[in-house]
Amino acid sequence: MDYKAFLTEAQSWVEISQGIRRDLHQIPEFGLHLPKTQARVRASIEGLGEIHEGRGLNSLALLIKGAHPGPTVLVRADMDALAVVEDTSEPFASTNGYMHACGHDLHMSIGIGVAHMIATHKDKLHGDVVIWFQPGEEGHGGADIMLEEGAHMISGSKPIASYGIHVFSAMLPRGIFASRPGAMMASAGDLIVKVTGSGGHGSSPWMGNDPISPMLEIANGLQAFLNKKLNAFDPVVINIGWVEAGDTHTTNVIPETASFGATVRTFSKEHDSKVRDIVPDFVDGIAKAYGVKVEVEFSAATKVLINDADAVDRVRDVTNQIYGEGRYMEMPTPMAGGEDMASIIEELGGAFVFLGAAKPGVDFTTAPVNHSNHAEFDDSVIPDGVALLTGLVFSHLGGE
Ligand SMILES: [Zn+2]
CATH class of the missing domain: 3.30.70.360 (Alpha-Beta Plaits)
Structure with a gap:
């Protein structure tokens, strides 16, 4: 299967992806209750499959069934913002006292892109895809609530793997994917x-x-x-x-x-x-x-995020197939940040992937980091995330 075509396709609608991300950036919400964010995401995935809303939080779980029978793979995007007063010069900067300072607005736009890509190519899909839009990543236990509510079981079978992407405004060169087998986050x-x-x-x-x-x-x-x-x-x-x-x-x-x-x-x-x-x-x-x-x-801690070695191999292989060598980097050590994707991977297996999203012309080693009121992200990397996650889904469910 030609995963490169996913990138070309995602790039052809990069402006739409950026527009969605910038809309979401202007309505940041905090914690588990994100009604405006949920409505905005829902508007962009309506009609693509079966949509399940959370009960105890404003989550969305989208089920897209493939044309052929097979297992289920889960893709996760988080949705919540931080209680940070934005101080950037972006024309779409938030003014409501909260800020998408951790790039979750990009994650939602990537998740929406994956949903459209999977829906477009579902005739080639041997299995089902569940795409999560998850509130409350920033210390509110959103992933665990969605697991308790059974949002991962909406296809009727437990997913065989889960994947998610996290963008970084600094620390990684733009466009570089990074992961590692075993412990990745604290x-x-x-x-x-x-x-x-x-x-x-x-x-x-x-x-x-x-x-x-x-x-x-x-x-x-x-x-x-x-x-x-x-x-x-x-x-x-x-x-x-x-x-x-x-x-x-x-x-x-x-x-x-x-x-x-x-x-x-x-x-x-x-x-x-x-x-x-x-x-x-x-x-x-x-x-x-x-x-x-x-x-x-x-306090209840997030779990250690432990990637499956074979899922990380897939991340590297799919990245190399889309971009050639040089875009995937294996992290030498874990990172001391916490992430509730850890609960999802513990339950379903899979891997988490970082994606460098420093602004062009900015030194990624000194740029303001995620959670900073000055953090700025390059949203032209959204198609890269869409192509990788779609490629990962098809690496499991693409058939022969
Ligand atoms: Zn984050």
Whole structure:
């Protein structure tokens, strides 16, 4: 099968794809409830297949049945924006206080493109395709809710593989696809530690029970402690993002509580569960020595994103067939960001792929990164994403 033809075809309607992306860019919405975004996407896929809307979130799952029987493959595009006030010079910049600063507007336009391509070529398809438009990727558990709602089962059979693309405004050269077998992105969760002592006069700390000193010891000691307990070749990142204690107007008061919050990133299931096991012991030990009470809370984390090696082989092969050598790069290490595509791949298998979308003429090594209020994406890469995902679908369902 000639996957190159998918690229030529997707390029022939690049302006339509860019127009859809720019429409979506001007109506960014946050979290799980994205009614305007859902309506805009729905308008662009109406008539292509069976559309299922989510119950607990504004998702869309589109089912396109092939002309021939066969298994199902799932393609996923995420939909949500960030609570970031856009500061770019794009003529279509958002003005509503939210921003598609992570490129999910491009992902939706790519997903819509894939839907049209699959619908056009469904006579050659040996199986069915499910295309997800998923809210709540940015820490709202959207993928898990869609799995719970059974949005992956709409063809009547469990998909044999799933694929998704993520664009980057920086870090990758424009047009480069990147992935890797095994761990590709971190499990990302929060650790909150709250220490409770008893208040008192700062002149006589031995008469109260200061929570700040044990909190600082816990915060400082945590990284060193994990360093001694965990294999350094399977890294764990803990970074404290906030601390809260006392009142900045006074130095002579011992407060009752002190707390901090940290982000925790792990790259294997083993270390994800080990960190949850051993951190409470460390915290309790220090708290016991000081005679304070302590609460340790780990939030539900995204899972480690673990690509199937054979799906990554397909990504490389399809990329090479469309573009020749030189457009696919194997990432030397995983990336410390989190992504709920991890839940989809854990359930269905498959692979996640990064796509460089730095603006032409911009140095990708210094350009503002995803999530920055200055991040700008080159939406002329949309046909590249459409061609790759369509090629991947046909690599499974193209028949002979
Ligand atoms: Zn993202």
